[in-house]
Amino acid sequence: MVPGGSLELSGERFAAVYRITGDESQARQRAREITVEQTIEFPAELVAPGAIHDHVLGRIESFQPAGAPGRGWEATISYALEVAGGELTQLINVVFGNVSLVPGIRLERLELSPSLHERFRGPRFGRRGLRRMFDAPRRPLLATAIKPMGLSTPELAGFAHRFALGGIDVVKDDHGLTDQSFGRYRERLLRCVEQVELANRKTGGRSIFMPNVTADGGEVFERAHLAREAGAGGLLVAPGLVGFDTVRALAEDDAIALPILSHPSYQGTYVAGRESGISHYALFGQLARLAGADGSIFPNYGGRFAFTREDCRSIAEGTAVEMGGVEPIFPAPGGGMSLEQIPDMLATYGRELIFLIGGALHRGEDLVATSAHFRRLAEEM
Amino acid sequence: MVPGGSLELSGERFAAVYRITGDESQARQRAREITVEQTIEFPAELVAPGAIHDHVLGRIESFQPAGAPGRGWEATISYALEVAGGELTQLINVVFGNVSLVPGIRLERLELSPSLHERFRGPRFGRRGLRRMFDAPRRPLLATAIKPMGLSTPELAGFAHRFALGGIDVVKDDHGLTDQSFGRYRERLLRCVEQVELANRKTGGRSIFMPNVTADGGEVFERAHLAREAGAGGLLVAPGLVGFDTVRALAEDDAIALPILSHPSYQGTYVAGRESGISHYALFGQLARLAGADGSIFPNYGGRFAFTREDCRSIAEGTAVEMGGVEPIFPAPGGGMSLEQIPDMLATYGRELIFLIGGALHRGEDLVATSAHFRRLAEEM
Numbered sequence: 119m120v121p122g123g124s125l126e127l128s129g130e131r132f133a134a135v136y137r138i139t140g141d142e143s144q145a146r147q148r149a150r151e152i153t154v155e156q157t158i159e160f161p162a163e164l165v166a167p168g169a170i171h172d173h174v175l176g177r178i179e180s181f182q183p184a185g186a187p188g189r190g191w192e193a194t195i196s197y198a199l200e201v202a203g204g205e206l207t208q209l210i211n212v213v214f215g216n217v218s219l220v221p222g223i224r225l226e227r228l229e230l231s232p233s234l235h236e237r238f239r240g241p242r243f244g245r246r247g248l249r250r251m252f253d254a255p256r257r258p259l260l261a262t263a264i265k266p267m268g269l270s271t272p273e274l275a276g277f278a279h280r281f282a283l284g285g286i287d288v289v290k291d292d293h294g295l296t297d298q299s300f301g302r303y304r305e306r307l308l309r310c311v312e313q314v315e316l317a318n319r320k321t322g323g324r325s326i327f328m329p330n331v332t333a334d335g336g337e338v339f340e341r342a343h344l345a346r347e348a349g350a351g352g353l354l355v356a357p358g359l360v361g362f363d364t365v366r367a368l369a370e371d372d373a374i375a376l377p378i379l380s381h382p383s384y385q386g387t388y389v390a391g392r393e394s395g396i397s398h399y400a401l402f403g404q405l406a407r408l409a410g411a412d413g414s415i416f417p418n419y420g421g422r423f424a425f426t427r428e429d430c431r432s433i434a435e436g437t438a439v440e441m442g443g444v445e446p447i448f449p450a451p452g453g454g455m456s457l458e459q460i461p462d463m464l465a466t467y468g469r470e471l472i473f474l475i476g477g478a479l480h481r482g483e484d485l486v487a488t489s490a491h492f493r494r495l496a497e498e499m
Numbered sequence: 500m501v502p503g504g505s506l507e508l509s510g511e512r513f514a515a516v517y518r519i520t521g522d523e524s525q526a527r528q529r530a531r532e533i534t535v536e537q538t539i540e541f542p543a544e545l546v547a548p549g550a551i552h553d554h555v556l557g558r559i560e561s562f563q564p565a566g567a568p569g570r571g572w573e574a575t576i577s578y579a580l581e582v583a584g585g586e587l588t589q590l591i592n593v594v595f596g597n598v599s600l601v602p603g604i605r606l607e608r609l610e611l612s613p614s615l616h617e618r619f620r621g622p623r624f625g626r627r628g629l630r631r632m633f634d635a636p637r638r639p640l641l642a643t644a645i646k647p648m649g650l651s652t653p654e655l656a657g658f659a660h661r662f663a664l665g666g667i668d669v670v671k672d673d674h675g676l677t678d679q680s681f682g683r684y685r686e687r688l689l690r691c692v693e694q695v696e697l698a699n700r701k702t703g704g705r706s707i708f709m710p711n712v713t714a715d716g717g718e719v720f721e722r723a724h725l726a727r728e729a730g731a732g733g734l735l736v737a738p739g740l741v742g743f744d745t746v747r748a749l750a751e752d753d754a755i756a757l758p759i760l761s762h763p764s765y766q767g768t769y770v771a772g773r774e775s776g777i778s779h780y781a782l783f784g785q786l787a788r789l790a791g792a793d794g795s796i797f798p799n800y801g802g803r804f805a806f807t808r809e810d811c812r813s814i815a816e817g818t819a820v821e822m823g824g825v826e827p828i829f830p831a832p833g834g835g836m837s838l839e840q841i842p843d844m845l846a847t848y849g850r851e852l853i854f855l856i857g858g859a860l861h862r863g864e865d866l867v868a869t870s871a872h873f874r875r876l877a878e879e880m
Contacts, residue, residue, distance in 0.1 A: 120861060123649040125681040158647035158856040159673055165647055174649035200583040201648070203679040205715045207740040209765050211675065215740070216840070219767030219804045219834075265715060266539035267582070268504040268555035271618070292540055294592065298584040300506040334586045335748040356596070359588045385590050386600030387776040390767050395768040423600045453600075474500040477541040480501060 120166020131177070131196040133229040134213040137184045138191045139222040139393045144255075145191040148223060149178050149381055152195055155216045173198050177218045189392070194225065198479070204237050206363045206409065212394065222409065225396045227436075228404050241412040242369050243377045245438075246468060248412055251351075251377065252287045252324050258464070259413075259472040261379075261450060262287035262489070264295070271301055272450050275309035277485065282317030282325035284489020288472065289314055291330035293381045303341055304377030311349045326351020328379060332359050332369070339367075340422050344376045352377040352412075354443065358384030362409040369410025379450060379472075380411035398429040403436015407447045413472050418451035422458060427466055433468050436448025448472045456481075457488075469499055501541075512558070512577040513612040515594040518565045519572045520603040520774045526572035529604060530559050533576055535750035536597045537750035554579050571774070573607065573610040584612020585618050587661045587744045587790065595777065606777045608817075609785050616823030623750050624758045625750070625826025626851060629793055632732075632758070635706050637879045639845070640853040642669035642760075642794075642831060643860055643870070645676070645691065652682055658866065663698030663706035665870020669853065670695055671735050672711035674762045684710065684722055692730045692865075707732020709760060713740050720748075722815030723755050733758040733793075744791040750791025760831060760853075761792035770810070779810040784817015788828045794853050801840060808847055815848050829853045837862075838869075841876050850880055 136152060138145040141291060153176030154162055176195045184192040202209040214225045216224055230238075241247070249255055262281050264274040274295075281289045289310070297303035307329045314327040329342040331353050340351055346433040353376050358367050369378055382402065389402075396405075400418070406414035414437060417423030419430050430451055438446040449467060452474030460473065475492065482488030516531060517713070519526040534557030535543055539862040546552060557576045565573040583590040595606045611619075622628070630636055640696045643662050645655040655676075656768050662670045678684040712722040712734050719741055723734055734757050738746050750759055763783065769776040770783075777786075779797070787795035795818060796805030811832055819827040830848060833855030841854065856873065863869030 121650060122646065123647075123653060124651070125649055127681070134633070155803075157675060158649060159644075159675060160647035161861070164858065164861050170647055170649035174647070200680050201675070203677045205677060205718075207715050207737075207824060208675075208677045208712055211713070211737070211740055215674070215737070215764035216767070218739070218762060218765050218771075219806075221771050221805050253782040263540075265553060266501065266541035267639070268539060268551035270505070271500060273502060293596070294538060294540060294582070294589075296584045296586060297580050298591045332588055332592070334588050334744045337586075356588075356592070359592055359596070359598070359742060359744075361740060361745070363715045363740075364742070383596035384599050386597070389555075390599075390602050391768070391772045394771040412702075417600050424602050441826075478543070478562050480545050485656070485824055499733065 119164055119166055119204050122166035123170035123174065127171050127173045127198050127200050130199040130231050130233055132199060132202065132231040132234055133179060133196040134195050135192060135226045135229065137224045137226050137294060138193055140190065142191065146181060149193040149195065152176060152217055152223065152237050153178060156212050156380040157197065157201060169243055170216055174201065186475065189273055199231055202234065206238060206366050207361070209234070210362060221394045224394055225400055226415055227397065228399050231444060232442060237410050238366065240407050240444035241410050241447050242375060243412045244447050246445065248377055248448060256469060258469050259287045259397065259448065260492055260496055261290060261472050263290050263476045264288050265292035265476065267292060268342035271306045271309055274306060275313045278310040279313035279317050280391055280485040281489050282314045282323065284486045285321065285323055286325060286489050288326055288328055290328040290379065293330055293332065293354060293383055295330055296333060304344060307345060307348050307350060315349065326417045327351035328354050328355040332356045341367055346376060350376065352379065352382055354379050355382040356383040357406065357409060358382065358394045362405060365409035365411055377412040378410060379413045380406045381415050382417070396456060397427055397432065398425070399436040400431045404441065407437055407441065407444060411447055413448040413450040415450040415452055415474060416454035418455050418463065422454035424429060434471070447474040450474050452476065457492060459494065462498055472495055500545055500700060502545055504551035504555065506550050508554045508581050511580040511612050513580060513583065513615055514560060514574060514575050514577040514610040516607045516610065518607050519574055521571065523572065527562060528575040530562060530576065531878055533557060533598055534559060535602065537593050538578065538582060538820060542752050547642035547839050550781050555582065555851045580612055580614055582617065587619060587747050589740070590615070591743060600782055602775045605775055606644040606781055606783050607795060608778065611823060613775055613823060617826055619747065619789050621788050621825035622791050622828050623756060624793045627826065629758055637850060639850050640668045640829065641873055641877055642855045643667050644671050644673040644857045646673035646857065648673060648675050650685045651682065651723070652690055655687060656694045659691040659708055660694035660698050661866040662870050663695040664702060665703065665867045666702065666704055666874035667870050669707055669709055669733065670710040671760065674711055674713065674735060674737060674764055676845055677713055677714060687724060688726060688731060696730065709733035709735050711735040713737045719745055724747055727755050727757060731757065732779045733760065735760050735762055737762040738787065738790060739763065745784060746790040746792055751832050757834040758793040759791060760794045760796055761787045762796050777811065779806070780817040783814045785822065788818055788822065790826060794829040794831040796831040796833055796855060798834035799844065803835035812847055831855050833857065837877065838873060843880055
């Protein structure tokens, strides 16, 4: 038996909602296990009565059927604010760290508390900031990527120029472009920024180039600062590869102060199992936003990935749900999309989105004309 | 149609082995899709003949049934060395980034190439280094964690003292202990190092204290340097939360130069689905090792998680398989284990492991005596 603890806490708690499979008694037992697993990781019966039992352990706030029969159970579990320690890594650890190792438990959504929202301000720009940046108060925003990997930097920069001439708002690095020997980050950044600016001067537009800063260690920040100095308009980063906290640190850095698009690379497995992992809503909606992305890229339904329309709609909801003053961000569906899908996507998402179309723009006769057509479609919405 | 690319590459390639579900023709199609998805992400038919088709695209090196019928197909796909760009984040992006978003594809193992093994040296210590450090040429090593969260720092440091008196090699922070208001990192580090050293002076032993440096951004490195200065003997870090590359950077930092145990927090989902995600072997074996962990913590079979004996055995294999000169590391099974499981674990893993036992040590009458009993069991093996 260990002592019961005598710490004094604020009483403020945040919560996570889990969907748990199994019959009711199994699911209730699982919920009790979560309260231990995510906090003290210690046999609760060996802890004397006191503050640990009363405050440090997770607390089951509600337990109910998760909708239709067979869908399992939904448990809301709260944790003391202090357990998260004001760190994003630890917040994620508390809501889903060890639970990730237990099948049959899915993190459905986060219900944070006022102090956490003060600590994690989320996006620097958000939907409103990006709309101001592009002088686009109502229409969907447009994005594309320079690719394929293996072309020379001048060739890729030439594409960037033509996309911007056609009026694409965001011209980004393909997420596989980093700092390879056959295509160096710095040269690509400088050339592409130059080519996009040249196009803006011709058109009077406000297109931006957004390099990929997903990289090893401190290199992320070196590339981000270089991007800022070079006049890039934003940053692409994959939180699955560099950790959500790196996104937060980029978003909070006043010397960078650029919009961020998060890329879903290496995160797909979290949403692959309907009975484990994390919901689309929480992962690509709430967590991307909390970390500070201004737009969250994910695979659209009907493309070459397996997300359903409902999954995608839930992401859009997560990007906009009330989160204690954290600004809404843009859902940015992409992945093998074509212009023909735009009307259907509009019906699904409304106008509050970034359309991300990649290789399909090259199917037209002329890159500028196809891009301009894409832009006109957006303006007519 | 875009140009075919004229880049010249070394010809060196590394490979990943994927298990793909579905019938043979579907699986072959999936394998072809992987070669595109993980590299150019662009309609291959829109790329003119040339270096992109010949070298940049992934290449299917073999395709065969993955053992028993119904197990699916195993495809070995190689990638040009230069595509990984010498970065661990990009290496992981190439082998599993976007593929993570496609259900029915599981990353089974990595087959890296000589240049990548020169670039990624893996663990600084490995099994041999840790055995020297603890003067333990043959026996299994022993580890435990100070917990539960919520006790005062002096109480936790008192546990550290008694674990070390009993001869536990590694006394680590529980992975939920970070820098909370009720238990600051620095104070815990200093007190625990002091208490473990005090015990060593009494026993002549070589126990170490290993703080948890999983934290936000640059704070990981600040805590690691502080640990080094304070005389800690190693570092605990969760690559799922901070990214694998942070482990690499810690392992390569000559000013830190401490052994590292990786913790599986937030990584469980990758192994939860048998038909998607990453194999236990690749994730907790090969990747943890490649990143530079000296020991890889994972949930033992028979504990409170759902890993099978076969899963665990495969992790042990991944920690030791030939990897171009990268040292073998210790599997460190834990998670709700008790002393009674030791004989069975020995039969499963042999002596090349770190036994990680947490809360169960508190079930005995006296922490020192129970720890000493644990140590004797290990020495008799």
